Amino acid sequence: MIEKDRPILETRELSKRFSIGTRFSSQGRRTVHAVDNVSLTVQHGETVGLVGESGCGKSTLARCLVRLYDITDGQLLFEGDDITAKSLAELRPFRRRLQMVFQDPSASLNPRRRVGDLVAEPLRIHTKLSSREITKRVAELFDLVGLLPDHVMRYPHEFSGGQRQRVGIARAIALNPDLVVLDEPVSALDVSVQAQIVNLLADLQEKLKLTYIFIAHDLSVVRQVSTRIAVMYLGSIVEEGPAEELFATPAHPYSQALISAVPVVETTPSGQRRRIILTGDVPSPLNPPSGCRFHPRCPIAVDKCRVERPALTEHRSGRRIACHFPTLK
Amino acid sequence: MIYAILRRFGQMLFVMFGISVIVFLIFFATPGSDPAARIAGRNASPEVLEAVRHNFGFDRPLYVQYGLMMKKIFVTGDLTSFVNRGWKVVPAVLDSIPVTLSLVFGAAVLWVVVSIIIGIVAAATRDSWVDKLLMALGLLGISMPVYWLGEVMNLITQSRYHDTWLFSWVPPLGYKNFSDDPKGWFLALVIPWVTLAILYIGIYGRVLRAAIIESMQEDYIRTARAKGLSETRILLRHALRTSLIAFVTLFGLDFGALVGGSALLTEVVFGLQGIGKLTYDALQSLDLPMIMATVMYASMFVVVANAIVDFVYILLDPRVRTS
Amino acid sequence: MMLSVRDLRVSFRTHEGLVRAIDGVSFDLKEGEILGVVGESGSGKTVSLLAVMGLITDPNAVIEGSIRYRERELVGLPARELRRLRGSEIAMIFQDPMTALTPVYTIGWQIAEQIRAHKRISKSQALERVEELLAEVNFPNPREAMSRYPHQLSGGMRQRAVIAMALSCNPALLVADEPTTALDVTVQAGILDLVRKLRATHNSAVVFITHDMGVVSELADRVMVMYAGRVVERGSRTELFSDPQHPYTRALLGSIPPLTGEKPHRLPAIPGSPPSLLRLPEGCAFGPRCPVNYEPCRAGKPVLGDGNHAAACFRVQA
Ligand SMILES: Nc1ncnc2c1ncn2[C@@H]1O[C@H](COP(=O)(O)OP(=O)(O)O)[C@@H](O)[C@H]1O
Ligand SMILES: Nc1ncnc2c1ncn2[C@@H]1O[C@H](COP(=O)(O)OP(=O)(O)O)[C@@H](O)[C@H]1O
Ligand code: SF4
Ligand SMILES: [Mg+2]
Numbered sequence A: 001m002i003e004k005d006r007p008i009l010e011t012r013e014l015s016k017r018f019s020i021g022t023r024f025s026s027q028g029r030r031t032v033h034a035v036d037n038v039s040l041t042v043q044h045g046e047t048v049g050l051v052g053e054s055g056c057g058k059s060t061l062a063r064c065l066v067r068l069y070d071i072t073d074g075q076l077l078f079e080g081d082d083i084t085a086k087s088l089a090e091l092r093p094f095r096r097r098l099q100m101v102f103q104d105p106s107a108s109l110n111p112r113r114r115v116g117d118l119v120a121e122p123l124r125i126h127t128k129l130s131s132r133e134i135t136k137r138v139a140e141l142f143d144l145v146g147l148l149p150d151h152v153m154r155y156p157h158e159f160s161g162g163q164r165q166r167v168g169i170a171r172a173i174a175l176n177p178d179l180v181v182l183d184e185p186v187s188a189l190d191v192s193v194q195a196q197i198v199n200l201l202a203d204l205q206e207k208l209k210l211t212y213i214f215i216a217h218d219l220s221v222v223r224q225v226s227t228r229i230a231v232m233y234l235g236s237i238v239e240e241g242p243a244e245e246l247f248a249t250p251a252h253p254y255s256q257a258l259i260s261a262v263p264v265v266e267t268t269p270s271g272q273r274r275r276i277i278l279t280g281d282v283p284s285p286l287n288p289p290s291g292c293r294f295h296p297r298c299p300i301a302v303d304k305c306r307v308e309r310p311a312l313t314e315h316r317s318g319r320r321i322a323c324h325f326p327t328l329k
Numbered sequence B: 001m002i003y004a005i006l007r008r009f010g011q012m013l014f015v016m017f018g019i020s021v022i023v024f025l026i027f028f029a030t031p032g033s034d035p036a037a038r039i040a041g042r043n044a045s046p047e048v049l050e051a052v053r054h055n056f057g058f059d060r061p062l063y064v065q066y067g068l069m070m071k072k073i074f075v076t077g078d079l080t081s082f083v084n085r086g087w088k089v090v091p092a093v094l095d096s097i098p099v100t101l102s103l104v105f106g107a108a109v110l111w112v113v114v115s116i117i118i119g120i121v122a123a124a125t126r127d128s129w130v131d132k133l134l135m136a137l138g139l140l141g142i143s144m145p146v147y148w149l150g151e152v153m154n155l156i157t158q159s160r161y162h163d164t165w166l167f168s169w170v171p172p173l174g175y176k177n178f179s180d181d182p183k184g185w186f187l188a189l190v191i192p193w194v195t196l197a198i199l200y201i202g203i204y205g206r207v208l209r210a211a212i213i214e215s216m217q218e219d220y221i222r223t224a225r226a227k228g229l230s231e232t233r234i235l236l237r238h239a240l241r242t243s244l245i246a247f248v249t250l251f252g253l254d255f256g257a258l259v260g261g262s263a264l265l266t267e268v269v270f271g272l273q274g275i276g277k278l279t280y281d282a283l284q285s286l287d288l289p290m291i292m293a294t295v296m297y298a299s300m301f302v303v304v305a306n307a308i309v310d311f312v313y314i315l316l317d318p319r320v321r322t323s
Numbered sequence C: 001m002m003l004s005v006r007d008l009r010v011s012f013r014t015h016e017g018l019v020r021a022i023d024g025v026s027f028d029l030k031e032g033e034i035l036g037v038v039g040e041s042g043s044g045k046t047v048s049l050l051a052v053m054g055l056i057t058d059p060n061a062v063i064e065g066s067i068r069y070r071e072r073e074l075v076g077l078p079a080r081e082l083r084r085l086r087g088s089e090i091a092m093i094f095q096d097p098m099t100a101l102t103p104v105y106t107i108g109w110q111i112a113e114q115i116r117a118h119k120r121i122s123k124s125q126a127l128e129r130v131e132e133l134l135a136e137v138n139f140p141n142p143r144e145a146m147s148r149y150p151h152q153l154s155g156g157m158r159q160r161a162v163i164a165m166a167l168s169c170n171p172a173l174l175v176a177d178e179p180t181t182a183l184d185v186t187v188q189a190g191i192l193d194l195v196r197k198l199r200a201t202h203n204s205a206v207v208f209i210t211h212d213m214g215v216v217s218e219l220a221d222r223v224m225v226m227y228a229g230r231v232v233e234r235g236s237r238t239e240l241f242s243d244p245q246h247p248y249t250r251a252l253l254g255s256i257p258p259l260t261g262e263k264p265h266r267l268p269a270i271p272g273s274p275p276s277l278l279r280l281p282e283g284c285a286f287g288p289r290c291p292v293n294y295e296p297c298r299a300g301k302p303v304l305g306d307g308n309h310a311a312a313c314f315r316v317q318a
């Protein structure tokens, strides 16, 4: 029986670095600090949203969490079991409980195979079900994700983007996982279709008692689906807290700028919100700035920020901030 | 930049060293055969064999043999052929270099210029009869074997129509030194140039046309149109320029290979004593010192040509400069 | 009226049949006005503006209708004259800044090229102007940026360079095709600010394409909503957002999750997906997905009425 009070997934100071170039290339061998010291706890049944500008390490973190990448430093615990360094064979029992859905539904589905086959594949690999049972299960899954029974015989290209993403989701939930990591699952979809998928994900979570880690660059979508949100900047979490609270009163200057930048539909012309426009570009993770990594773009940075790196500290229950001068309300 | 050049140079030396070792091992250290016997050629007398053995140090360890060999090729240059007694190998190779270079260089100028024109015209008139005609001619050029084409050329210019005004200027087969007789050099090479270039004109014209047409689909071409540039400028300054990157890569490979001896057939047909012909003859008579020397030369040229291509590449494509 | 498009139709002959990408689009644009064009992908936003720019090069395209720019008919105008307008009076910014610039030339060279295509000035004068332009679009170090190649700049900086290029000849009309879609919101905010500022300083009219309702509502004076190659609703920003008429506009606005306040338990989603242009439904193209459709919707195609605020919908017009 699963202990409900133990977090389903936990990272402790997890880092992922990539080496690029060789000793012979012009700038020699260099290190990309893609994910840097991330400590994150995910409880059963919640949805943790990851937001941040592109290149801040969201996808890399997601891939580390399902062990698609090897972890450079730190620890990854799944229900208390340390799976940081487990071999592929040792990971097998965890794999089925830990699934991932990718952004581009067409790139992650083999175009030459029927979608029924694609959804059945994980069942054939990981279970001992007979082929009749598999057919039955696939039909069940199709029903769950809102596809018609006769769709099993179709090929991925015969579907619209939204339907393809439904297939991707069916595949991910085929093995009854506990945790699903969704990397930009709605970003490639049309606006009018996004809402369908968001609703589907919410329904599945309720029915199947799923836990989600949800990545999207559309902040309002992340807010809608998440119970908790972590804001990332240059590989690290700079602020974390309950979704609605964090959006209502962002405390880190970066979260404030990020949230204020989202254009929203204003019905009255006077209702313009105050916008914080960040200057400069995101620094390169090859060569992160000293002190607080946000200081070169931070509107309130002082000397201390340039030297001393603020730790991610808990300010109120459930609110963690990595800033020397957070805006606390 | 300086650093990049030096590094490239170092790599080149390293590659040549590797090739020389491999070639050396293949010819001199293959177990079960006496290299001295192979160097001396068939039916050599025991005295000659003994001389060879001593001369090449076959009674000493392998690395000494290698060192001696390299010394004979690069330092003293007194490696001698044992098939054609006493013929010095290194001067023979050095003598044939200008022949091959003249042939390949002239043909390359011809094929680059003509194929760029063909590629541009075909791409600009895409799908029209001009394009179709040019591409059909290109295909014809590709499908004609050089050897056959050369023979036909000879037949036309040397015998059948030699006495008409059209080809009476064509000198007899053979090479003339540029320094002795520039005009004779040029005239003697015109027909070989054309013959060798035709195949490559076909290939390069088609490749360039395809590359230009592909570039014309790029977003930046649409930007160029939105800027109000003329179609000619868009084609020449934007589409052609980016297409040349693929062109140059191909050119480097072909040029290196041709200078390294692949122009063999053309050299044989037109009686030119170039590197290809030299290698060909050496292989026929199993003249090991000569093979060793020509292979070394060829590999050096392929490596040098590749290095040059890389430099041109850097000039053409700023993206490779920084990464 | 600066730009007046009437009954524009663009179709493409394809293997599977005729694709009616634009099926009777009409709109007007005043000097100095920002028109927002919203719609999902495939609704015909890009094609309609490429048609205005005379940039549809596909030989299988059939273009009909009228496009009048300052009393001149652009449809059927000789290529030479069209070229003289493009880049000088009418400029365009494209969606993907990563691919919109030629990779082998510097930013400075590419902008100077456009200036010199339209003005008889020396190279050094052109480069001086480039420096001014880059400063205007907030490059921190314009002189240095001029000698950069596109791949050496971030996406946001590239888009600024493209905007600088578009502004180089003081265009009267700026057409921007989803210029911020590929960018992060933080970068987008800067670009939107810039567009607003430029309208104020250059008094250029802007047609701004996007699929983001939020962006339109922050930027546009007037808005046009497109669906399946037609305009389904048109109005001033205030009219359109405070009183959306067309069921599609309403549904689209409703399906955007709120950024503040109470979260709805479920989002009001639009069922189905946008139709294929090869197999458009009978009658109203939105019909099969429309929550309030009834018989007339299947019988004929609703037309967009006259008036400042209009919707192509039988329910609304009834
Ligand atoms: N395989 C890789 N090799 C080298 N660098 C990588 C690799 N994958 C990602 N990166 C770098 O790591 C950083 C984080 O990337 P990513 O996780 O994809 O960001 P996000 O998903 O937030 O956009 C980026 O700077 C990216 O260039
Ligand atoms: N060259 C073409 N050939 C065939 N169909 C095309 C062509 N260009 C565009 N289309 C079609 O026209 C429709 C409208 O496209 P587009 O204007 O790009 O949409 P949007 O910009 O609103 O996303 C799409 O369905 C697209 O497939
Ligand atoms: S620590 Fe300093 S620089 Fe960093 S976010 Fe806080 S105030 Fe800004
Ligand atoms: Mg990502």
Ligand SMILES: [Mg+2]
Pocket (backbone or CB within 6 Å): C045, C046, C047, C177, C178
């Ligand atoms: Mg478009």
